Amino acid sequence: MLNLNGIDTSFLQLFQVSSPNLENLSIIAAKNITDLCSHQLPTAYFRKLRSLKVWNCGKLRNLMSPSVAKGLLNLRMLYIYCCQLMEEVITEEEQQGEEIMTNEPLFPQLDELILSKLPKLGHFFLTKHALEFPFLKLEKIRDCPKMKTFVQQRSVSTSSLKSVNNDDEVKVDFNSKVSCPNLKELELDGANCITALCFHQLSMGYFSKLEKLEVRRCRELRNLMSPSVARGLLNLRKLWIKSCQSMEEVITEEEQEGDEIMWNEPLFPRLEDLYLNDLPKLGHFILTKQALEFPFLKEVDINECPKLKTFIQQETVSTLNLESVKNDDELKVVDLNKAMFNSKVTCPNLKYLVLYEANSITALCSHQLPTAYFSKLERLEVRDCGKLRNLMSPSVARGLLNL
Numbered sequence: 001m002l003n004l005n006g007i008d009t010s011f012l013q014l015f016q017v018s019s020p021n022l023e024n025l026s027i028i029a030a031k032n033i034t035d036l037c038s039h040q041l042p043t044a045y046f047r048k049l050r051s052l053k054v055w056n057c058g059k060l061r062n063l064m065s066p067s068v069a070k071g072l073l074n075l076r077m078l079y080i081y082c083c084q085l086m087e088e089v090i091t092e093e094e095q096q097g098e099e100i101m102t103n104e105p106l107f108p109q110l111d112e113l114i115l116s117k118l119p120k121l122g123h124f125f126l127t128k129h130a131l132e133f134p135f136l137k138l139e140k141i142r143d144c145p146k147m148k149t150f151v152q153q154r155s156v157s158t159s160s161l162k163s164v165n166n167d168d169e170v171k172v173d174f175n176s177k178v179s180c181p182n183l184k185e186l187e188l189d190g191a192n193c194i195t196a197l198c199f200h201q202l203s204m205g206y207f208s209k210l211e212k213l214e215v216r217r218c219r220e221l222r223n224l225m226s227p228s229v230a231r232g233l234l235n236l237r238k239l240w241i242k243s244c245q246s247m248e249e250v251i252t253e254e255e256q257e258g259d260e261i262m263w264n265e266p267l268f269p270r271l272e273d274l275y276l277n278d279l280p281k282l283g284h285f286i287l288t289k290q291a292l293e294f295p296f297l298k299e300v301d302i303n304e305c306p307k308l309k310t311f312i313q314q315e316t317v318s319t320l321n322l323e324s325v326k327n328d329d330e331l332k333v334v335d336l337n338k339a340m341f342n343s344k345v346t347c348p349n350l351k352y353l354v355l356y357e358a359n360s361i362t363a364l365c366s367h368q369l370p371t372a373y374f375s376k377l378e379r380l381e382v383r384d385c386g387k388l389r390n391l392m393s394p395s396v397a398r399g400l401l402n403l
Contacts, residue, residue, distance in 0.1 A: 021108070021195035023074075024051040027373040032056045053075040055322040058084050062091040066106075066127070081115040089115070090125040097343070106131050116142040123152035129177075136180045137209075141173075151178040164188075174206070176196040177322040181295050185212040192219040200252070205231035214240040214288035236268050244278040248277075249313075250284040266293050277303040284313035291344045299352040301368075306359040341365040341373070350374065351402075354381045364391045378402050 025046075027036070036054070037045070041052070041064075046052075049072055054060065060083045063069075069090050074175075080089065090106070110133055113370070115121065121144045125131070131151055141147065173194050174180075186207075197215070198206065210233055214220065221244045230251050241250065251267070267286070271294055276282065282305045286292070292312055302308065309396050340361045341347075355364070364382070365373065365395075369392075377400055382388065391397075 001243065015182075021048050022033050022046065023048055026053040026055075027054075027057060028055045029057070030060075031056070033057055034059050034061055036043055036060070036063045037068060037106060041065075041068050041251060043067050046072050046075075048074060050074050053077070053079040053081075054083065055079075055081045056083070061085050062088050062313070065091055066092075066125075069106060072107055074109050076109050076111045078112070079111060079114045080116070081114070085120055086118050088123055089119050089121075092126050103194060106133065106148045106396055108134060110136050112136075112138045114138075114140045115143075115144055115147075116140070118356070119146065119208075121147050121375060123147065124150050125354075128151045128153065130179075131177065132179045132181070133183075134174075134181060138153060138181060138185045139180070140185075140187040141189070141191055142187070145190055145192040147173075147191050148193045149175060150323070151175070155179050174202070176202060179206070179257060182209050183207065184209055186210060187214045187216075188218055189214070189216040190218070191221075193221050194218060194250075195222050195246075196391075197221070197224045198229060200229070202226075202229050204228050207233050207236075209235055211235050212238045213220045214238075215244060216240070216242045218244050220246050222246050223249050225251060227253075228253055228290070230267060234272055235269055237270055238273045240275040240277075241279065242272075242275070244279055246281060247279050248281050249284055249287060250282075253287055266299075269295060271297050273297075275299075275301045276305055279305045279308075281307060283307050285308065285311050287312065287313040291346075293346045293348075296349055297347045298349055300347070300350065301354045302358055303350075303356040305355070308340075308358050309360045311340055311344065312342070314342070314344055339363040339366040343369060343370070344347075346373070351376055351378045353379070354375060355385055356381070356383045357385070358388075359384075359386045361385060362387050362389050365396060366389070367393035367396070369393075369396050371395050373401075374400050376402055 012282075013101075036180070045068060052072075052075060080086065105268070113133075113136060115124075153175070171193065172187065174197065176199055188194075206393055213224075213233075213236060215224070224241070241247065274297060275284075340355070340358070341364065343366060355361070356358075374392075375394055379401060380400075382391065
């Protein structure tokens with residue numbers, strides 16, 4: 001283990017010989033280094049390294065070249081914290097980038113990745129190639145306000161990021177060029193440039209192992225994902241979204257395949273904990289024509305969502321303007337959308353429900369709900385809901401046997 005605290009010289013000036021068995025490396029407050037290592041180091045230089053932690057290195061622009069990174073076959077933990085000038089983690093090879101970065105995994109044993117307080121970080125790596133992190137289970141990105149995407153795809157004709165025209169490639173954190181098949185925990189906090197968590201055309205199984213997703217203070221984030229991607233989150237247990245000022249919906253509409261994708265299978269079938277807080281533009285969780293069930297959902301906490309009218313927004317067939325609908329069946333849809341919970345969404349195991357400053361709802365639930373709709377509910381808190389006229393009908397109230 002090697003711990004360097006407060007060194008005032010370049011990293012390689014300290015070591016004129018190799019350290020072939022180095023397993024743990026921490027660099028703290030090395031404020032004058034601009035690079036962790038020379039880009040001309042042999043690929044196997046850090047072959048035994050298992051843990052790399054870099055904190056408070058004010059002039060560090062990047063960690064290493066792709067050729068050196070490719071040799072970190074045993075790296076399991078990578079933490080980078082409070083490096084004010086870091087623009088990318090892995091830098092471009094000037095001459096051999098295409099040859100070096102083949103389809104082999106980058107950091108094939110990486111298990112945990114934390115990037116925090118990196119105000120100039122635009123991406124993790126700029127490359128033309130698709131990358132896979134096969135064993136990555138935990139990823140946390142905090143206070144990286146300029147980060148537009150995790151793996152930036154370099155265009156063929158130019159290396160300037162400003163020339164990239166594909167909005168989905170630039171503004172989503174995950175796209176089709178990077179895969180993390182075993183990712184279990186993902187946290188995004190202060191990623192102010194992304195408009196969606198992931199590309200809407202990702203495969204359904206992209207996040208199949210994900211269990212915990214927390215998104216906070218992502219100012220431009222309008223939604224998380226498409227229904228097709230959401231339906232693949234078979235193991236998601238915790239979903240927290242807080243202080244995303246532009247978010248209008250959590251799950252967005254499919255433009256072409258919505259009817260085919262959102263069938264009667266449960267959405268987030270293992271979800272237990274849902275927390276929506278300080279989302280001033282959120283109108284609904286999802287817009288759909290289908291009935292949805294959250295079979296294991298136990299806790300729902302909705303705070304400071306002043307435009308939220310209903311949890312599941314029922315889409316009309318003939319028009320998007322719900323107020324102008326004249327057909328009797330579609331008028332029923334309008335009525336459903338006036339209550340937070342209606343017959344189109346079921347949470348049979350819900351135990352804890354909090355509504356705070358949901359100023360657009362007029363009723364907690366539709367009066368036509370079955371008696372047993374909230375049969376497992378143990379705790380109900382409703383505060384500062386300015387338009388709420390009542391909670392529920394007597395028939396629904398009679399079913400709250402555990403409240």
